Amino acid sequence: MTMRVVLVDDQALVRTGLRMVLQSRGVEVVGEASNGQEALEVARSANPDVVLMDVRMPVMDGVAATRALCQDPRSPKVLILSTFDLDEYAFEALRCGATGFLLKDGPVDELVAALGHVRDGDAVVAPSTTRRLVEHVTRGSAPSFTRSADLEKLTARETEVLYAIASGLSNAEIGASLEVSEVTVKAHVGRILAKLGLRDRTQAVIVAYEAGMMQRPR
Numbered sequence: 001m002t003m004r005v006v007l008v009d010d011q012a013l014v015r016t017g018l019r020m021v022l023q024s025r026g027v028e029v030v031g032e033a034s035n036g037q038e039a040l041e042v043a044r045s046a047n048p049d050v051v052l053m054d055v056r057m058p059v060m061d062g063v064a065a066t067r068a069l070c071q072d073p074r075s076p077k078v079l080i081l082s083t084f085d086l087d088e089y090a091f092e093a094l095r096c097g098a099t100g101f102l103l104k105d106g107p108v109d110e111l112v113a114a115l116g117h118v119r120d121g122d123a124v125v126a127p128s129t130t131r132r133l134v135e136h137v138t139r140g141s142a143p144s145f146t147r148s149a150d151l152e153k154l155t156a157r158e159t160e161v162l163y164a165i166a167s168g169l170s171n172a173e174i175g176a177s178l179e180v181s182e183v184t185v186k187a188h189v190g191r192i193l194a195k196l197g198l199r200d201r202t203q204a205v206i207v208a209y210e211a212g213m214m215q216r217p218r
Contacts (some may be wrong), residue, residue, distance in 0.1 A: 002028050003119055005027055005029055005030065005050050006030060006031040006043055006076070007019060008038075009057070010056075012034070014104075025112045027112065034057070035058050035065075036059065036061055036065030039060075039062075040068055043069060043076055050077045050115050051079070053066060053098070054080075054082060056084070062093065063089065063092045066078045066093055067097065069097070070199065077099045078098040079115060079118045079124065080093045082103060083103070083104050083105075089101075094125070095206075097200075099123055099124070099202065100125060100202070122200075123201040150196055150207075151196075151207075154195060158192050159213075161188040162207075162208055164178075165189070165205060165208070166213060172185075189204075
């Protein structure tokens with residue numbers, strides 16, 4: 001299936017390089033923008049599957065643009081692609097609704113695969129960012145996403161699925177461990193996100209760690 005992508009970066013050479021690389025891998029680049037404000041306009045007119053968003057840009061940065069885009073549940077998915085592996089950018093972008101965060105120095109194959117995962121609703125975060133994300137949450141230095149009491153809304157099975165998500169298991173792996181179909185797991189995930197008011201699996205992981213689920217004996 002063809003993937004439609006909008007490129008957002010304030011450097012024209014970076015956009016050109018990304019466009020050439022992605023098009024050579026069968027990705028359709030349907031628009032480009034040099035700042036967050038332009039990104040909002042292009043995303044609304046080009047109807048992309050994913051917006052590949054830089055962070056540091058003039059006029060409106062990538063975090064602000066992500067926040068504005070993700071206020072609409074029909075908006076395209078956002079994958080942040082940044083030169084800077086800095087906690088505040090990753091945390092804020094994910095909290096604003098970005099489905100993934102990668103660094104620009106990563107392999108091309110990783111980027112193309114990540115775009116596909118993000119389009120399909122799966123979260124993708126650079127490994128180094130994931131490690132520090134968990135460290136920040138577990139030592140309480142990141143602002144709270146939700147209250148632990150909110151987890152009481154979940155059924156016992158949904159709590160099991162949330163724990164599995166936070167443990168890094170895919171839907172197929174969760175289904176195998178719980179002896180249910182992948183379709184059933186997807187339904188559980190959807191209900192978890194709806195009950196906790198979350199956008200995607202990345203935010204679900206943050207909630208599980210914030211609530212101390214991963215430190216409790218099983």
